Amino acid sequence: MKRFIAILMTLIMAMSMTMTAQGEDLAAAANAIIESKTFERTYDTNFSSSIASFNYYSTNLAIVREIVSNCIDGLVEPDIYGVYVPSLAESWETNEDQTVWTFKIREGLKWVDHTGAETEYELTAQDFVDGIRYIGDPLNGAYSLRVVRNLIKGLYDYYWLLDDIDCGLVTDQNREDVVKQFDEMVGVKALDKYTVQYQLENSAPYFLSLLESSMLILPVEYEYAMALGEDFAVDNEHLLYCGAYYVSNFERDKAITLSANTHYWDYDKITLDTVEYQMIPDGTTSLEMFKRGMTDYTSVEAEAYDSLVGTEWEDNLLPTSHSFSTNYLWLDFAGENTEFKTFINNENFRKALLYSMDREVLAALREPVDPARILRNTINAEGAIYDSNGKDYTDYSPLKEIKETNFNNPELARQYMEAAIAELCDENGNIKGVEPATVDYLPVCSFDIDGKLPVTICYVGTDDEDEIIMAQLFKAMIEDSLGAENVDFQIQAFSGWTYGTVADPLNYDIYFDSLSTGYADPSGILTRVTTDGAENVGRYDVPEFDALIEKALAAKTFEERLQYFAEAEAYLCGNGFIIPFISSLRGYYMSYSIPYTSPLTLYGNTKYKGTLVMAEPITQEESAVLEAAYEVAREAALAGK
Amino acid sequence: MGKYILKRTLNSLLTVAIVFVAVFMLLRLMPLSGYFPQEMLKETDEATRMSYLRNQGLLDHPMVQLGRFVKNLFHGDLGRSLTVYPKVPISTLLKEKIPVTAAFGFSSMLIGIVLGLSLGMLMVRFKDRWGDRLGTGYILMVRAIPNLIYLFFIQVWVSLWFGLPMVFEKNMPSSWILPVICLSLGSIAWYALWLRRFMVDEENRDYVKFALVKGLPQKEVWKKHIFKNAIIPLVIYLPSDLLFIISGSLVIESLYAIPGTGGLLTTAIKNQDNNLVQVIVLMYAVLSVLGVFLGDLLIAAVDPRITLTED
Numbered sequence: 001m002k003r004f005i006a007i008l009m010t011l012i013m014a015m016s017m018t019m020t021a022q023g024e025d026l027a028a029a030a031n032a033i034i035e036s037k038t039f040e041r042t043y044d045t046n047f048s049s050s051i052a053s054f055n056y057y058s059t060n061l062a063i064v065r066e067i068v069s070n071c072i073d074g075l076v077e078p079d080i081y082g083v084y085v086p087s088l089a090e091s092w093e094t095n096e097d098q099t100v101w102t103f104k105i106r107e108g109l110k111w112v113d114h115t116g117a118e119t120e121y122e123l124t125a126q127d128f129v130d131g132i133r134y135i136g137d138p139l140n141g142a143y144s145l146r147v148v149r150n151l152i153k154g155l156y157d158y159y160w161l162l163d164d165i166d167c168g169l170v171t172d173q174n175r176e177d178v179v180k181q182f183d184e185m186v187g188v189k190a191l192d193k194y195t196v197q198y199q200l201e202n203s204a205p206y207f208l209s210l211l212e213s214s215m216l217i218l219p220v221e222y223e224y225a226m227a228l229g230e231d232f233a234v235d236n237e238h239l240l241y242c243g244a245y246y247v248s249n250f251e252r253d254k255a256i257t258l259s260a261n262t263h264y265w266d267y268d269k270i271t272l273d274t275v276e277y278q279m280i281p282d283g284t285t286s287l288e289m290f291k292r293g294m295t296d297y298t299s300v301e302a303e304a305y306d307s308l309v310g311t312e313w314e315d316n317l318l319p320t321s322h323s324f325s326t327n328y329l330w331l332d333f334a335g336e337n338t339e340f341k342t343f344i345n346n347e348n349f350r351k352a353l354l355y356s357m358d359r360e361v362l363a364a365l366r367e368p369v370d371p372a373r374i375l376r377n378t379i380n381a382e383g384a385i386y387d388s389n390g391k392d393y394t395d396y397s398p399l400k401e402i403k404e405t406n407f408n409n410p411e412l413a414r415q416y417m418e419a420a421i422a423e424l425c426d427e428n429g430n431i432k433g434v435e436p437a438t439v440d441y442l443p444v445c446s447f448d449i450d451g452k453l454p455v456t457i458c459y460v461g462t463d464d465e466d467e468i469i470m471a472q473l474f475k476a477m478i479e480d481s482l483g484a485e486n487v488d489f490q491i492q493a494f495s496g497w498t499y500g501t502v503a504d505p506l507n508y509d510i511y512f513d514s515l516s517t518g519y520a521d522p523s524g525i526l527t528r529v530t531t532d533g534a535e536n537v538g539r540y541d542v543p544e545f546d547a548l549i550e551k552a553l554a555a556k557t558f559e560e561r562l563q564y565f566a567e568a569e570a571y572l573c574g575n576g577f578i579i580p581f582i583s584s585l586r587g588y589y590m591s592y593s594i595p596y597t598s599p600l601t602l603y604g605n606t607k608y609k610g611t612l613v614m615a616e617p618i619t620q621e622e623s624a625v626l627e628a629a630y631e632v633a634r635e636a637a638l639a640g641k
Numbered sequence: 642m643g644k645y646i647l648k649r650t651l652n653s654l655l656t657v658a659i660v661f662v663a664v665f666m667l668l669r670l671m672p673l674s675g676y677f678p679q680e681m682l683k684e685t686d687e688a689t690r691m692s693y694l695r696n697q698g699l700l701d702h703p704m705v706q707l708g709r710f711v712k713n714l715f716h717g718d719l720g721r722s723l724t725v726y727p728k729v730p731i732s733t734l735l736k737e738k739i740p741v742t743a744a745f746g747f748s749s750m751l752i753g754i755v756l757g758l759s760l761g762m763l764m765v766r767f768k769d770r771w772g773d774r775l776g777t778g779y780i781l782m783v784r785a786i787p788n789l790i791y792l793f794f795i796q797v798w799v800s801l802w803f804g805l806p807m808v809f810e811k812n813m814p815s816s817w818i819l820p821v822i823c824l825s826l827g828s829i830a831w832y833a834l835w836l837r838r839f840m841v842d843e844e845n846r847d848y849v850k851f852a853l854v855k856g857l858p859q860k861e862v863w864k865k866h867i868f869k870n871a872i873i874p875l876v877i878y879l880p881s882d883l884l885f886i887i888s889g890s891l892v893i894e895s896l897y898a899i900p901g902t903g904g905l906l907t908t909a910i911k912n913q914d915n916n917l918v919q920v921i922v923l924m925y926a927v928l929s930v931l932g933v934f935l936g937d938l939l940i941a942a943v944d945p946r947i948t949l950t951e952d
Contacts, residue, residue: 144685146689167692252738253900498679
């Protein structure tokens, strides 16, 4: 109990010290709420998808990321305001152009096993080097390597040299010899037992956020992992831990128990002895179990929301706070449908599409209570990236104007459409240069085009009920705005929808997908959507955008970098090459945990270090007070970071 | 009999081999992109994906892959899951999952047989009266209403009325009750329906009428003649139930979060986990063939009129 009080006081002091006069009132109100509560030492939560394995280098499953982020610490971690503070690294420094990052590791830390007992393995700088060594070997099948492999000096060449040897393209070098040269070839070094240094190919002012978001930069006890071979991390008994928790119990597809690591370097900050996960496969069961006190957390989807309004639970419904994933419409610039291809390569037609939809109506499918809160006109999310002065990236002009534009403008859309028709069609409605043909989008669909207006648009979506409704809304809005005599919007709900069957082979004209800001730099998404980018599945050609990206990557300061990225993103979105419209945020939740007591992990990994859990669910009123106090304190923390 | 068993065994092995090789080869016709989750497809370039596939041995000629699988099989190595539980040994998965599903399967089968046969006898005993109507009503309800409706009703409302857990928990015996009941509902109806039908058929046969006219007590006629003859056609299906015991129920296991094999094959196919699919198919093929084989042997054992050989 003393520890609780100490934590509460720390929280109170942290908030209080950064408050203005108004802030002090808010902090006092927030403190009063917290002080009135009694706290639990166990948090019962749930998950809904299978745990494939705990190998954090080869999976990106959200639940695995969450468990790993609680069990394997990184070099730095965010505090409750999202400001990076020391974790396994006591301190760090970087050179002027931020291409070399050096971290001083805490001394005397040991890896623990699944019983919580210390092992003989000490955690050293070498473990971070070995993490990169592990992912650098193609045989280990690391997941989503692109960003890290391209960033750490020499890693790209090392990886592909090994791969070339494995597939027989390089025969004059021996695999073992190349592996032995890792330390010389790759820019990650253990300068001494407790100092690790990363040398990067490019300036990376966002590197700390990458340390938070990417599991590929986590440490590994290499000797242990190599001894286990393919068994490494297949379950909790084949993994070592260095975080606030270890996995003491694991029943595949059923239950997981995280127990507090008593050897943890920051043990005093741990507020929960155990975190119990149980598998609850669907939202309805989860909600029912929450009502019966059998779980401390439940998500509440839009359709369940109404059933709780007017009940005793209404006051406990809280909106989910943020999602950095953006839903957008992807357009096919090089498909077989020459009618659509002709039009989509026309700027006026793209702008006609851009202004043709009432995005708030679309948002209401996900968030019927306050649809405006999930509208998003930019690809990178607001609140995800800040410059060194605390200015949000999406507030950089001209992206700010795009962010604030109301794109629901059917009149303007019709004007753009008429301009496009004037440029692309003759007076009889024949589309210039387009002959009648049969479009083969098999296995999705096949259809005939006649080379005349209306332009046939083939929208391909999944057979998910919500997505079909969304597709019908697209059809109604686009045909209403642009005129059914001008566009014929056809919906194909393809039950076998996969990236490999629809997007990659260009078997669509328009489809719906999402992109997520993975770390605190716009390059995470924007370098993927250049003309040659891996994510440019619509195959557009945007030299102006590419040039701005090049300028951004070569910028001398972070602010200059963000400015160029903002111009590039505004160009892409403002000209309708990609049409972002809402965030992936959905629904509400109810919980026994107190908001704003956990580290603010912006990039997807929930951490329980410091989380306070009450005996009763948090209410809307309590949450509102805590949020108001928190926002004032966070603003001050970000400004002073 | 020995010759018959040998012949059937060889036929069974051939059937299993054909099924397995056909499935193995069909799996290799699937697109390579299916080995990757959508996010990974978007985030990795083709060269990285090909590197991954090559290192997993998935680019080798199908016959090479088949040979490798068979060789490992003879060494007791079932391989490792590719996509559903990456790198987890399939033998470990099956060891974890089969006992759970089998425990539920056996329990529900037992309940299904006992209650189903009892209900069937009750329906015959009170034919065209309350017992029959009760049984018919139950059978109609189970077979006509989409199962998701009553399964969901049981999970939400019955659990609330009786204070039972909504999901399965290994160390909580009360959490077994609802899933076992749900699993049994269909088989109770099945056994009741068919036992009633076969018993009514037997009841109307001449030998039964003759026995009753001769003065044999009705109880004895029921027990020694009607029931015994009516149960024979049902016996043949008992070994086939082995497969259902092992394969589990996708819906019920999902509803009650039972970590069993229900849905494992579907998930493996959906995620193109070739290694897992081929092991499960092999296992199911063996169990199916074994079930039919044992059914034939069992019916010959309980019905002296049936012989399996020409002699």
